[in-house]
Amino acid sequence: xxxxxxxxxxxxxxxxxxxxxxxxxxxxxxxxxxxxxxxxxxxxxxxxxxxxxxxxxxxxxxxxxxxxxxxxxxxxxxxxxxxxxxxxxxxxxxxxxxxxxxxxxxxxxxxxxxxxxxxxxxxxxxxxxxxxxxxxxxxxxxxxxxxxxxxxxxxxxxxxxxxxxxxxxxxxxxxxxxxxxxxxxxxxxxxxxxxxxxxxxxxxxxxxxxxxxxxxxxxxxxxxxxxxxxxxxxxxxxxxxxxxxxxxxxxxxxxxxxxxxxxxxxxxxxxxxxxxxxxxxxxxxxxxxxxxxxxxxxxxxxxxxxxxxxxxxxxxxxxxxxxxxxxxxxxxxxxxxxxxxxxxxxxxxxxxxxxxxxxxxxxxxxxxxxxx
Numbered sequence: 001x002x003x004x005x006x007x008x009x010x011x012x013x014x015x016x017x018x019x020x021x022x023x024x025x026x027x028x029x030x031x032x033x034x035x036x037x038x039x040x041x042x043x044x045x046x047x048x049x050x051x052x053x054x055x056x057x058x059x060x061x062x063x064x065x066x067x068x069x070x071x072x073x074x075x076x077x078x079x080x081x082x083x084x085x086x087x088x089x090x091x092x093x094x095x096x097x098x099x100x101x102x103x104x105x106x107x108x109x110x111x112x113x114x115x116x117x118x119x120x121x122x123x124x125x126x127x128x129x130x131x132x133x134x135x136x137x138x139x140x141x142x143x144x145x146x147x148x149x150x151x152x153x154x155x156x157x158x159x160x161x162x163x164x165x166x167x168x169x170x171x172x173x174x175x176x177x178x179x180x181x182x183x184x185x186x187x188x189x190x191x192x193x194x195x196x197x198x199x200x201x202x203x204x205x206x207x208x209x210x211x212x213x214x215x216x217x218x219x220x221x222x223x224x225x226x227x228x229x230x231x232x233x234x235x236x237x238x239x240x241x242x243x244x245x246x247x248x249x250x251x252x253x254x255x256x257x258x259x260x261x262x263x264x265x266x267x268x269x270x271x272x273x274x275x276x277x278x279x280x281x282x283x284x285x286x287x288x289x290x291x292x293x294x295x296x297x298x299x300x301x302x303x304x305x306x307x308x309x310x311x312x313x314x315x316x317x318x319x320x321x322x323x324x325x326x327x328x329x330x331x332x333x334x335x336x337x338x339x340x341x342x343x344x345x346x347x348x349x350x351x352x353x354x355x356x357x358x359x360x361x362x363x364x365x366x367x368x369x370x371x372x
Contacts, residue, residue: 063154071137072349073152073272077161084156085170088141089134097128097236099360103367104240107251111244120188124196124243127181128236132200135174136207136231142167143211151276175204185243195242203235221270221285222263229262230255233363251370258309258366261359264301267294268352271344295344299336303329306362313369321369328362331355 063076068083071090078084101124105111111121141148141157149158156162182200189196209215210227218224234255241247270277270284271291277284286294306329314322335355339347 075154077154077159079161081162081166084162085166088138088156088162088167088170089130089174090137091130093137094129094133096232096356096360097133098125099363100233100236101125101128101240101243103363104237104242105244106240106364107237107367107370108241108243108245109371117244120185120243121240123181123185124239127178127185127196127200128239131174131178131181132204132207135171135178135204136210138167138171138174139207140211142171143213143216147273147276147280147282150279151273178204182239189243191242195247196239199235199239199242203231206231218284219282221267221283221288225263225266225270225285226259228266229264230259232265233259233262237363237367254309254312254366254370258305258363261302261305264298264305265352265356265359267298267301268340268344268348270294272348291344295341298344299333299340302336302359303333306332306359309362309366313366316369318369321365324365325362328358328365332358 064074065076065078067073068075068078068087070092071087072092075087078087101121105117105121111117141155145157148155153159157167178200179197182196183194186194186196206217206227210217210224210231217227234252237255238247238252241251267285270286271294273284274286274291277287285297288294289297306325310322310325310329313319313325332355335351339351339354344351
């Protein structure tokens, strides 16, 4: 749930840095309640300085309107507030979460093509994708505004096209909407224990500590990227499986293993942000190890994880599923040499668009294998 979940989401497998916001829940921020507004101010950031910096660098007048709606780089400048709000949620990052719900439902073995089950799955996808992943992405952009002022100063927050109060309102609305949907699904499914609600809440918390100080997990490339990968692969799978069946320990372990591949995908999004990460002291994998080493760490995490899962399926007496997964790994390796290993900054979008579909199809193959 995006960021759950990213349900996940909350629980970044995406073209952009996909990242994940109370005395304890908002420990590093101060909250001011007035009659008119709720304001959250990050203790270590001066928003006015960022807004003053960005416009001189930003324009990108020839950007793409389509990219703007997807929330990826190369976006056109926009003044319509609803298009800007959509851009902040980065719709391009929703599909992995939505697909994760599909995999979880398939793994449960209890999904049926009835109007009721389809409606439940759609609400679970809405919770995981637009609501909690949207919350995660908006939250991340808020806490990344200083970095974005260096890397992508034309983005909505550093360029000043959306106000502080509008961003904070969006974060809260998406967060609360995700929790309401999760609780409603628990009631609909007849759960005695509100597992979907707690998955959504837990994923949202991971999103917060991923982006916000003092923990700011993204400061450490290994911990931050694994938290991101698990939120994009494990959490929505768990949500889908819990909605239609029972979440078992072996599935939890298997999906957490698969999340190492998500760590590799997260590294892809770090290459374009090396300058800003280095300036802000974030130890992403490309900053810590250099671009050349990071490329091989990235492909190793993606490929070795999937090969290990294929080996697990073979050992479990499911050779056809194992062969199917191996067949889906081969085109990923091809696109790694074609794009990622040549130039991860120049070809990051092409690599993601080409290779990621085979990765998520492999997830479905694994889910179907576990359901039988």
